Amino acid sequence: MLRVRHDARRAAMRMIDTFLKPMHPEGYKFVAAFAVATLILFWIWDPLGWLGLGLTIWCYYFFRDPKRSVPENVGLLVSPADGVVSLIERAVPPGELGMGPEALVRVSVFMSVFNCHVNRAPIAGRVTAVAYRPGKFFNASLDKASEENERNALAIEMADGRKIAVVQIAGLVARRIVCWKKPGETVRTGERFGLIRFGSRLDVYLPEGVHPQVALGQTMVGGESVIALIGQDSPARAARID
Structure with a gap:
C-alpha cells in the first residue's frame, strides 16, 4: 500500500512538473499587473474577469523558464x-x-x-x-x-x-x-x-x-x-x- 501511494505521489509530481514551469523573475511584475486588472474586471463584469484570468495565465506561460538538458559535447x-x-x-x-x-x-x-x-x-x-x-x-x-x-x-x-x-x-x-x-x-x-x-x-x-x-x-x-x-x-x- 505504501509503495502504491509513493508511486501515485511521484506520478502526480511529474504531472505537475509537466504543466507548471518555473517563471523567470522578469515576468513577476507583468503577471501581478494582469492579476490586479483581472480582479478589477471581475468587479466590473464576470465575463471580463474570466477573460482577464485567461490573459494572466498566458502571461505566466509566456515568462516560463523551464530547465533544459543542455548537451555538453565539445563543438x-x-x-x-x-x-x-x-x-x-x-x-x-x-x-x-x-x-x-x-x-x-x-x-x-x-x-x-x-x-x-x-x-x-x-x-x-x-x-x-x-x-x-x-x-x-x-x-x-x-x-x-x-x-x-x-x-x-x-x-x-x-x-x-x-x-x-x-x-x-x-x-x-x-x-x-x-x-x-x-x-x-x-x-x-x-x-x-x-x-x-x-x-x-x-x-x-x-x-x-x-x-x-x-x-x-x-x-x-x-x-x-x-x-x-x-x-x-x-x-x-x-x-x-x-
Whole structure:
C-alpha cells in the first residue's frame, strides 16, 4: 500500500512538473499587473474577469523558464531559443559587432507569443561585443527584420578563436529586449543570457565552413536542439516535408 501511494505521489509530481514551469523573475511584475486588472474586471463584469484570468495565465506561460538538458559535447552549437527555423541563408553579421564584411550562414529561429522567450547562449566562449541598435518593429518572420528591426547583437569567441554572432530581434509586438551579458564575460553552452517581450526572433551566424544541421520549418528547443557541429566536417542537413 505504501509503495502504491509513493508511486501515485511521484506520478502526480511529474504531472505537475509537466504543466507548471518555473517563471523567470522578469515576468513577476507583468503577471501581478494582469492579476490586479483581472480582479478589477471581475468587479466590473464576470465575463471580463474570466477573460482577464485567461490573459494572466498566458502571461505566466509566456515568462516560463523551464530547465533544459543542455548537451555538453565539445563543438555542439545549440539553438538560442524555442521556435521554428524560419530562414537559412548567407548574410553579413551586424556591422556593430566588427566581424567583417563577409557573408556567413545565418540560421533564424522565429518565436511566437506562445514560445518560451528566455534566450540561451548557442555555444561556450567569451563575449567580445554586445551592441544594441534601435529600429522598427516589422513581423520578425520577415527577412528584412534582421536589418531594420530593433536588435541586440552579441559576438562570442570560442576556444579556437573563431566567433559566432547571436542576435536578438524585436518583432511585431515585442517592445523590450533584455540582455544580461557584457563584453569580457564568459558564457556556457545553453546558459541564459536574455529574453525578448513579446514575440520575436533569434539569428545565429555560423563560422565560415560550418554547415547547419537543421532544416526550414524544424521545431527547435532552446539550449537543447543542435544547430551545427563546430570542428566537424559535416554537410548541411537535407530534409523533406512528409
